[in-house]
Amino acid sequence: MLQHTVNLPVTGRVESAPSGPLLVLTERLEGHDTFLSGSLDLNGCQLPVRILTFDDLTVLRPTALAELPEKDTRWTGILSLPHGLRPGAVPADLAEAAERAGRSLAALDLQQLRYALAYLGEASTEAIRQARIQVIVSALPEEARTP
Incomplete structure (x- = not known):
């Protein structure tokens, strides 16, 4: 939030x-x-x-x-x-959502990650935060799967 x-x-x-x-x-x-x-x-x-x-x-x-x-x-x-300093670490709820979806946050460069975290950090309610998590995760590439 x-x-x-x-x-x-x-x-x-x-x-x-x-x-x-x-x-x-x-x-x-x-x-x-x-x-x-x-x-x-x-x-x-x-x-x-x-x-x-x-x-x-x-x-x-x-x-x-x-x-x-x-x-x-x-x-x-x-x-x-009002949005404070750039967030430094990926919050647990975003990391868990990406993992559940089989998506990789590691594919983002530092600038893209900061932008995504700032977007998430500006959410003013839990419902908005969850919707923003879905948007971020849906834009991530799928993780490479090993056979």
């Missing part, structure tokens, strides 16, 4: 893009889920954002209209990640 919120002090600059303003972090986020939602406390205002971490930088894209500093302005804020 949902993990504890993590609050990170962040700094960055405002950039413009055709889709609207972007908040580019000074330092790339490491060890946190990306392409998920969060909230940035910017000067006491809560700004919902989409977190986009690429190879060399992290960008926050506001998901609601808000007054932002002007382009190239430096800013400081607190980024709240």
